[in-house]
Amino acid sequence: MEFRLSPEQREMVATVRAVTQERIKPRALKFLDGTFPWENLKDLAEIGITGMAIPEEYGGLGLSVLDTALVVEEVAKGCYTTAMALMPQLGVQTRILAQYAPEELKRRIFDGVIRGEYVLAVCMTEPHAGTDVANIKTNTEIKGDRAVINGTKTLISKVDEAQLFVVFTRVDKIAGREGIGCVLVDRDTPGMIRTGRFHTMGGEHLFELTFENVEVPLENLVIKGDGLKKLMSAFNTQRCLNPSISLGLAEGAFEEAVKYCRDRTAFNRPIGKFQGMRWKLAEMYRDIEIGRSMLYRAAASANPYPDPHLAALAKMYCNEMAIRVTSEAIQVHGGYGFTDEFPVSRYFRGARYGTLGGGTTETLKELVGKKIINDFPHDGFLGMGNF
Incomplete structure (x- = not known):
């Protein structure tokens, strides 16, 4: 069996790589303080990337999850912060709105997302309910033609920049x-209050939001x-885009390591001439290729x-792989x-996030383990191992 990207996908990846390497990567260092990369988002909007997940009838490209994963991977090679800033336009919040939001909401918001002017924040985690989403306490009460929200969300990204919050x-x-x-x-709805702020090791900020009798029109209730x-x-979808960032960070770190092994000398020869370094590169490359296939x-x-179990397996592996590869x-x-001036330290900082967001590694192991116990065939692997 053989898997190849289509000519259109290869052209798309090449275009994104050129923009990332020429414009986005050189700016990466300045976003470590939490500054939002608006200029990078605009560069990506110019080539249509911010509209990839939006259906064509609303002006987007309506491209596949694989296409968006390829793009996120490429952007992450240049800048973790920019890849994270791009996620809302391509991830769960946009796709939920595209599938479930009323027509008038889609018409109102998607044009701004496509132009790179609107950022969508998703609010799920609460102080006492992260992975355990079914036990969230934030409540929306329907009162006539209004929906009234009360509760607290935490570890929310893009709060200072987002125009819309998917709660x-x-x-x-x-x-x-x-x-x-x-x-x-x-964002300007009365009663929505920023009550906490956290600066992450990856560079971006996360926030706590409190909703105190926040009223919105009933048509804003996307899912009842x-x-x-x-x-x-x-x-x-998020469980494919999150490991796309991990894969891109690992690839970016690997590319830097190869360059360094060729250019850096010790004992009068390039360090890539030493078996120990070549073996490191071989193992890093092996791990990246396994992650890419998954x-x-x-x-x-x-x-x-x-598929939920394929996504879980890919996320589990790529998240952990990125930590190993960027560390090496x-x-x-x-x-x-160990310095900020060399990109590898930034890749490592970003890689550490992967196992935490979008379902922890431990949660996904449990998901896959239950599937194995319940459904693994008695006669063993069949075909490609699907069950």
Whole structure:
């Protein structure tokens, strides 16, 4: 069996790589303080990237999960912060709105997203409910033609920049998974208060938001019931884009390590001439190629969302692989690798996020383990190992 990107995909990746390497990567260092990379987002919008996940009838490109994964991977090679800034335009919040939002909401917001002017924040995590989304406490009460939100969300990205917030909430205090819904909130809505701010080792800021009697029109209630099932289906897209960043960071670090092994000399010869360094590169390359195969297979399974277990496996592997590869790239660089001036330290900082967001490694192992116990065939692997 052979898997190849189409000529159109190769052309798209080449275009994104040129923009990333020529414009985005040279600016990467200045975003370590939490500054939002608006200029990079505009550069990507100019070539249509911010509209990739939006259906064509709303002016977007309507491209596949695999296409978006390829782009996120390429951007992450140049700048982790920019890849994270791009995620809302390509990830779960945009795809949920595209599938479930009322027509008038789509018409109102998608044009700004396509132009790179609108950023969408997703609000799921709460102080006492991260992975356990079914137990969120934030509640939306329906009062006539209004929806009133109360509760607290934490570790929310893009709060200072987002124009729209996709908030997952309980509806009318209905208990359990069935009570989860989703509401869209404009940034200037009264009662939405920033109550905490955290600077991450990757460079971006995360925030805590409190909703105190926040009122929105009833048409902003995007999902009213059975929202957890819909959320988790869409979230499998995130579980392909998150490891796309991990893969891109690993590739970027590997490219820097290869350059350094060719250019740096010790004992009168390039350090790449030493077996120890060549073996490091061989192992890094092996791990990247395994991760690429797993991720592309998971992303290609989307219809419209990726297979949950393939996505979980890809995320588990790529997240952990990126930590190993970026750490080894620092080791290749020696003391220089520990400085901000060399990109490998930034790649390592960004890689550490992967196992935490979009479902922790431990949660995904449990998901896959349950699948194995319940469904693995008694006669063993069949074909490609699907079951």
